[in-house]
Amino acid sequence: MGIETRSHHRCFGGKMGFYAHASVSTGTDMRFAVFLPPQAEQRAVPALYFLAGLTCTEETFMIKAGAQRGAAALGLALVACDTSPRGLNLPGEADSWDFGVGAGFYLDATEPPWAGHYRMASYVNRELPALIEAHFPVEPGRRGIFGHSMGGHGALVNAFRHPDTWRSVSALAPIANPTAVPWGEKAFSNYLGSDRTAWRDWDASVLMARAPRLGRILVDQGLSDQFLETQLRPERLDAAASASGQSLILRRHEGYDHSYWFIQSVIADHLAHHAEVLGL
Numbered sequence: 001m002g003i004e005t006r007s008h009h010r011c012f013g014g015k016m017g018f019y020a021h022a023s024v025s026t027g028t029d030m031r032f033a034v035f036l037p038p039q040a041e042q043r044a045v046p047a048l049y050f051l052a053g054l055t056c057t058e059e060t061f062m063i064k065a066g067a068q069r070g071a072a073a074l075g076l077a078l079v080a081c082d083t084s085p086r087g088l089n090l091p092g093e094a095d096s097w098d099f100g101v102g103a104g105f106y107l108d109a110t111e112p113p114w115a116g117h118y119r120m121a122s123y124v125n126r127e128l129p130a131l132i133e134a135h136f137p138v139e140p141g142r143r144g145i146f147g148h149s150m151g152g153h154g155a156l157v158n159a160f161r162h163p164d165t166w167r168s169v170s171a172l173a174p175i176a177n178p179t180a181v182p183w184g185e186k187a188f189s190n191y192l193g194s195d196r197t198a199w200r201d202w203d204a205s206v207l208m209a210r211a212p213r214l215g216r217i218l219v220d221q222g223l224s225d226q227f228l229e230t231q232l233r234p235e236r237l238d239a240a241a242s243a244s245g246q247s248l249i250l251r252r253h254e255g256y257d258h259s260y261w262f263i264q265s266v267i268a269d270h271l272a273h274h275a276e277v278l279g280l
Contacts, residue, residue: 106153
């Protein structure tokens with residue numbers, strides 16, 4: 001499991017690095033980013049994994065969210081990966097911004113031609129943590145996951161599907177009920193096929209209503225988000241939590257949209273949430 005170092009940068013007393021490696025899960029080269037806080041020079045630290053939204057890359061969160069200062073103070077490593085395989089040139093994968101390249105939806109596709117490479121769930125839950133823990137001073141088992149929009153969907157879904165992998169979870173403006181909104185319907189029909197019952201295994205609201213309960217989940221949503229009513233539907237998480245007894249803190253913020261300006265405004269609370277659950 002070798003890695004290629006693309007660049008290193010000193011940041012808040014720690015180290016910001018950008019890397020690439022050959023992925024077994026996707027059969028392509030994948031890029032990822034790691035911020036190591038200054039504490040990592042003395043000991044292994046917990047790691048918090050971020051899943052970005054549609055059209056983003058492994059660089060987006062690290063450049064735009066302003067998370068490194070807080071992570072350095074808390075002693076948290078930050079990890080971000082790309083949002084899909086790249087360079088495959090599959091038919092139709094680059095025809096639209098909300099499907100294919102930059103839009104892997106953090107699931108394992110079952111339909112051709114996607115099934116052979118669009119295996120982002122396997123990548124996020126197994127391959128990437130193993131790679132990080134082999135090459136960086138992070139503590140195995142002390143992992144959190146969070147994300148934005150499509151990545152918020154991915155964080156919630158994969159935390160429910162792999163509760164032994166992720167000890168803490170949160171989301172920012174997640175696609176809460178993808179089986180019932182256009183983004184999810186487009187992605188799932190292509191990646192998973194026409195049987196809508198199979199889609200339910202990748203829907204955060206469905207899983208929250210039926211899956212074993214996780215610890216406390218934090219979700220933030222801006223009320224001026226342009227995708228709120230058509231794509232995100234956070235009220236479905238509220239209903240699912242009520243049905244299952246899942247501990248959910250769903251905070252709604254007047255005037256905030258879907259952008260990284262919103263993420264910057266609440267990122268400190270998410271870092272603190274994960275730090276508390278991870279025992280920092």
